[in-house]
Amino acid sequence: MGSPVRRRLRARLRTILIVSGAAVAVLAVGAFALAGRDGPADSAQAAQTAPQAADPLADRPHGEPTRADRGRPRSPEPSPSKTPKKIKKRSPKADDQVANLAKRKKKKQHKVLESGSCEASYYWEGQMTASGERFDPSELTAAHKTLPMGSKVRVTNKNNDRSVVVRINDRGPYAGGRCLDLSKAAMKKVGGTGSGVIPVRYEVLSKG
Secondary structure, three states, X not given: OOOHHHHHHHHHHHHHHHHHHHHHHHHHHHHHHHHHHHHHHHHHHHHHHOXXXXXXXXXXXXXXXXXXXXXXXXXXXXXXXXXXXXXXXXXXXXXXXXXXXXXXXXXXXXXXXXXEEEEEEEEOOOOEOOOOOEOXXXXXXXXXXXXXXXXXXXXXXXXXXXXXXXXXXXXXXXXXXXXXXXXXXXHHHOXXXXXXXXXXXXXXXXXX
């Protein structure tokens, strides 16, 4: 048998061990109970409140949707622009034809008020005319005995059928058988300067 002191020490040690084991057992039971009661709810709540993993494609910037993305058909591609056609220049002959056509139309605008046949001469000396203007042999004018000043007369040479329109601005001629005295330029137009006096057909034209 040991001494009384040793027996007391052993009894206290056993008591401490028993109390410590009981305390550990109580703590383990309480921890298990807490884990069994609150564990699933806390886990679900934690799962709900925990930040979800970010979708790597969620925050990617999107470009402007095209016409096809909006459900509408694409517009057709623009066709290449056509090269403008070169404008063909008209030949001088075509220009002459246009000019002659314009002359014919201009002639048709006048009505014939009076016509007849006679002989025509020409003059070229510078002098004052009966209308008060100075005579100019290069102008297409003529003298007549009675027609009003400013009258337009178409004179046609019967020998070659060439014609000219003259303006009456003088009186004459007074030689027998002649009804018109043309300026030198007018006589040249009808090809009569070589003859001096030619048979003509005249037409008095309206002013319209």
